[in-house]
Amino acid sequence: MRGQRGAVSMEDDDAESAAERPAKPTEQEVFDILSNRRRRYALYALLRDETATIGSLADQIAAWENECNIGDVTSAERKRVYTALQQSHLPKLERTGLISFDPDSGRVEPTEAVEELDIYLEVVGEEQLSWDQYYLALSAVSAGVVVAVWLGIPPFGSLPPLFWMTVVVALFGVSAAVHNYRSTGLAGAAEPPEVSRQS
Structure with missing residues (x-):
């Protein structure tokens, strides 16, 4: 009992x-x-x-x-x-x-x-951009390219707009692929990001 x-x-x-x-x-x-x-x-x-x-x-x-x-x-x-x-x-x-x-x-x-x-x-070191800052900067550069193509500023005006559009899309595509590859999450990480950067 x-x-x-x-x-x-x-x-x-x-x-x-x-x-x-x-x-x-x-x-x-x-x-x-x-x-x-x-x-x-x-x-x-x-x-x-x-x-x-x-x-x-x-x-x-x-x-x-x-x-x-x-x-x-x-x-x-x-x-x-x-x-x-x-x-x-x-x-x-x-x-x-x-x-x-x-x-x-x-x-x-x-x-x-x-x-x-x-x-x-x-985890982002002080000397590094976070991904949101990176994409913001990439968007600003892309907007600058669009304006330069629209105004015909050399060398942007000498090449067809389709070329520059392809460059911008490729930049975002490569960036997204790299971001996806590096963002494996906790379970996929072999060690903490701080340790990876130190080694």
Whole structure:
């Protein structure tokens, strides 16, 4: 009887924790979560290994942070990341419904909500244009070409308008193909974009 009562109590606790966990984080929560590099790295690492432990996450994140292989991570580097994950980052990711974290076993698993974060994860360095800025600039250049062709400004007036229209369409087509190729999303990325640019 006592065992049955204990089982019921455990089921109730699981149901309560599932009810307390939000089904989907708000946009503000997403931006807050992704503002921290270690949390971003944790999400990338989790989608590479959905059966990760806090230890394997600490190893991978420390390797990315120190730009080295996992085997070259020192115990001090690993411990710093491990402690931060355990005390701060993983509990926060769990509270917002992005992961399931079992402190006893150390198991960490992503939830379905993580797959919806792709749109937020385009990380752009200070020296780089974002895609929206790039397309805005490309549109401005295209408008300039149209005006130059319309006014007959050399060399634009010396070639047929169909040629320039083809050039503009080709520019947008190539840009869209490159954008699509590079926007593989979280699950398709081998590593975080910051790490890719560093290597």
